[in-house]
Amino acid sequence: MTPVLVINSGSSSFKYQLLDMDTESTLASGLVERIGASTGSGTGLGIARHTVHAAALAAPDGPAPTVVDATRTRELPIPDHTAGFQVMLDAFASDGPSLEDHAPVAVGHRVVHGGARFFEPTVITPLVEINIDELSVLAPLHNPANLAGIVAAKQAFPGVPHVAVFDTAFHQTLPPAAYTYAIDREVAASHRVRRYGFHGTSHKFVSEAAAVFVGRPLDELRQIVFHLGNGASVTAIDGGRSVDTSMGFTPLEGLVMGTRSGDIDPAALFHLARRAGMSIDQLDDLLNKRSGLLGLAGSNDLRDVLAGIDRGDEHARLAFDVYIHRLRAYAGAYLAQLGGADVISFTAGVGENAPLVRAATLQTLGFAGVEIDPERNAERGRGIRIISTDSSSVTVLVVPTDEELEIARQTLSVART
Incomplete structure (x- = not known):
């Protein structure tokens, strides 16, 4: 043992x-x-x-x-x-x-x-x-x-x-074009402002598990991994290396999350500071703790949002539409960055348990060879499972993440040397 x-x-x-x-x-x-x-x-x-x-x-x-x-x-x-x-x-x-x-x-x-x-x-x-x-x-x-x-x-x-x-280590393979922000280079260098990316342990675990499951070498695969929980990120992985990811300098950038806004025009913050008199701390609190699904629908739990849609709540419907719109935008961007995909995986609480989110995210990607099997997608299961059709040119998976196991694997690899 x-x-x-x-x-x-x-x-x-x-x-x-x-x-x-x-x-x-x-x-x-x-x-x-x-x-x-x-x-x-x-x-x-x-x-x-x-x-x-x-x-x-x-x-x-x-x-x-x-x-x-x-x-x-x-x-x-x-x-x-x-x-x-x-x-x-x-x-x-x-x-x-x-x-x-x-x-x-x-x-x-x-x-x-x-x-x-x-x-x-x-x-x-x-x-x-x-x-x-x-x-x-x-x-x-x-x-x-x-x-x-x-x-x-x-x-x-x-x-x-x-x-x-x-968490950031997996994304150290990002190319300069992906991690560099277009601001004054001396200011960026002095204050270490760049994209770092997060959820790296999960993205690494899922991408490697997916490669084993489909029976292909990791270094041959173009993968997109959606880690969707209260915090959410998506990563483009080429040959086992992270080449683009949605979270940036902090975990605030990117997708719509439970309480975080994700992408927003920075000038909106200038506007709120000038016109609403909001301080830096108030803006930080707004974007990190009172935005996302909570800000739009009143709850950071997607299950509550879906229940609200069933009740005819227009705020819940808009929150879901904004959530999916952002997911599709990143899916399309990463398909372009990778030149297509061999495997797309969903993981974490929402990714593993919300068939509606998976279906809606990929609904418009037929042009890229993505075909979801509705029955497979609706099935519940604990292990890795395929939710795409047999004829889909992209294999779509649900892959339960295990960050603790990944940390233990990496820990042991170092401790034994």
């Missing part, structure tokens, strides 16, 4: 998953949230959830476990990430699997922003920590939280390598 622990740390929470990389199965997973929370009395209560996957722990020749998943939820004070990691260790000790018997050989950390410095999984040294901290200027909501998780995890697991896997 080769256990690897994966950590995804936020400012007030962190998710974790222990995987056996011999079988690429999950042994246990958990969530520690409301770190540093404070009540009116000044006593903070965090919440910890720990799930054990008993089936994964059964001996190969032993009896089948009677419980597949066992979940325990606890509420207790969690003042900081270090305390949060102690809660996680306590959960392993009380609920299993025992870390004495399943001690991780490495710990992988999701880090959102690697700038132009990090283009591959990297063993975390003090210098790497300094670089992650310096890059916080590009991701102030994410990198400091990622670093807090790293510091706490290194205290909890001091004897194993810790590896940073960067």
Whole structure:
């Protein structure tokens, strides 16, 4: 057994998953949230959830476990990430699997922003920590939280390598024409303004899984991957290399998302600043937290938007139409950039579970050889599945993403060298 622990740390929470990389199965997973929370009395209560996957722990020749998943939820004070990691260790000790018997050989950390410095999984040294901290200027909501998780995890697991896997790394193959903004080059260089792209771990996992599924070498395929969740992005992938992606300097650019606007004329912000008196912070809040589906339809959940359409809500209908219009625009742009596509994949919460979105996005792409099979598209399933017709010249897939597994794979590849 080769256990690897994966950590995804936020400012007030962190998710974790222990995987056996011999079988690429999950042994246990958990969530520690409301770190540093404070009540009116000044006593903070965090919440910890720990799930054990008993089936994964059964001996190969032993009896089948009677419980597949066992979940325990606890509420207790969690003042900081270090305390949060102690809660996680306590959960392993009380609920299993025992870390004495399943001690991780490495710990992988999701880090959102690697700038132009990090283009591959990297063993975390003090210098790497300094670089992650310096890059916080590009991701102030994410990198400091990622670093807090790293510091706490290194205290909890001091004897194993810790590896940073960067969301931006997969997009370091973007050509200059794709990552360069047409602004004064000295200003851009001085302040590191360029397209970085995000969701790279998911795009990498999905594109490689799709290549295996269709039975063709990755380096021969032209792929478009739609990662559609509350955050959403699309990437053009040529021969396994990201050549264009919708998110840019920040995760705000590109598609319409749950609460984010995606593409917008920058002059609209000048107008709102001058005419509405909105500050930089107010504009930031508007575009990141009060726009997208929420701003148009009153909910950031696509299921609510679709329910609103069924009720005849015109705002919901417009929100959906704007959402699809943007998806089609990027699909067409990336078909042009790639000179056509061999595989188009949908992943993440919306991409995997919203047949209407998939059908509407590709409805106008018959000219590119895309044909969707309505029955296949409507079917529910857990694994990778084809939703295009047998005669379609482009294979269209639904590919469940697994960013934790991808982080574990990359972590192990570095830890073993």
